[in-house]
Amino acid sequence: MSNSVSALNGASATGFATVRDMGLQGMITLRGDLSAAAIKNAVKTAAGGDMPSAGHISLSDAGSAAWMSPDELLIVVPYADADAKLAEITKGMGDAHHMAVNVSDARCMFAVSGDDALVREALAKLMPVDLSPAAFKIGQFRRSRMAQVPAAVWMADTGEARIVCFRSVAQYVFDLLKGATAPGSEVRYMAR
Amino acid sequence: MLILTCPCCGVTGEETEFHGGGEAHLKRFGPGSTDEAFHDYLFSKVNPKGVHLERWRHNNGCGKWFHAARDTVTLEVYGTYPAQTTQPPQSIKDAISAKRPGWSWREFA
Numbered sequence: 001m002s003n004s005v006s007a008l009n010g011a012s013a014t015g016f017a018t019v020r021d022m023g024l025q026g027m028i029t030l031r032g033d034l035s036a037a038a039i040k041n042a043v044k045t046a047a048g049g050d051m052p053s054a055g056h057i058s059l060s061d062a063g064s065a066a067w068m069s070p071d072e073l074l075i076v077v078p079y080a081d082a083d084a085k086l087a088e089i090t091k092g093m094g095d096a097h098h099m100a101v102n103v104s105d106a107r108c109m110f111a112v113s114g115d116d117a118l119v120r121e122a123l124a125k126l127m128p129v130d131l132s133p134a135a136f137k138i139g140q141f142r143r144s145r146m147a148q149v150p151a152a153v154w155m156a157d158t159g160e161a162r163i164v165c166f167r168s169v170a171q172y173v174f175d176l177l178k179g180a181t182a183p184g185s186e187v188r189y190m191a192r
Numbered sequence: 193m194l195i196l197t198c199p200c201c202g203v204t205g206e207e208t209e210f211h212g213g214g215e216a217h218l219k220r221f222g223p224g225s226t227d228e229a230f231h232d233y234l235f236s237k238v239n240p241k242g243v244h245l246e247r248w249r250h251n252n253g254c255g256k257w258f259h260a261a262r263d264t265v266t267l268e269v270y271g272t273y274p275a276q277t278t279q280p281p282q283s284i285k286d287a288i289s290a291k292r293p294g295w296s297w298r299e300f301a
Contacts, residue, residue: 069254145252
């Protein structure tokens with residue numbers, strides 16, 4: 001068995017906030033009718049939380065479920081559990097029309113942590129999204145772009161942002177975040 | 193810069209989060225139609241100064257297609273509406289009429 005590692009194998013950089021490759025994360029794409037009971041149960045069994053509302057992510061100890069589009073969810077679980085969880089979902093969904101795929105190795109996740117205002121500011125430099133605490137609360141989930149590539153972002157906690165992007169652009173996104181958090185480049189717009 | 197609201201996911205984003213998909217409400221002329229109709233379907237697009245109905249895709253977001261009614265001069269967006277329709281809904285027509293009385297776009301007015 002080969003030794004699986006994430007795209008940047010846990011790389012980190014510290015500027016006015018810390019950027020960190022979160023390592024291997026289990027991610028399952030689940031598409032289907034999100035109003036169906038079967039899919040709600042699947043979310044409950046796989047991620048341990050409730051169905052997220054539009055534009056939100058439901059966070060629980062067992063995992064999280066993010067609302068990607070009106071017919072798509074992203075379920076984040078520990079990497080080692082992804083295949084087992086996928087099997088559970090497929091079994092639970094039964095004959096219901098759906099698609100569930102393990103996309104763990106197609107994606108990567110970053111954490112940006114530090115002072116809340118500075119973390120938000122670093123992301124706001126890169127994304128065309130209002131990331132002020134009033135507009136982007138903990139638990140909200142936003143798919144957008146980070147400079148030139150698609151990325152999704154949410155605040156896991158105060159001063160704890162998470163970013164999901166494609167694995168193929170991991171180095172690019174890491175470099176962007178590293179540049180955006182370079183010491184001395186604080187704008188302090190959010191802190192005012 | 194356009195500020196569009198995706199009717200599918202409800203996100204309001206700026207233009208670079210979306211991708212324009214050309215003219216809206218095209219009527220397809222395929223096999224069996226005249227050469228002229230097929231030519232017009234492929235190539236004859238309107239390029240109005242003023243009210244325009246377009247298709248857009250939320251490509252850096254939910255990935256869904258939708259329609260937008262906007263003004264090519266002022267870049268004002270009158271509204272967005274779902275892709276699953278062959279004509280703009282009355283609410284969109286009313287929103288345009290409020291700002292541009294007497295507007296017309298192809299067969300719609």
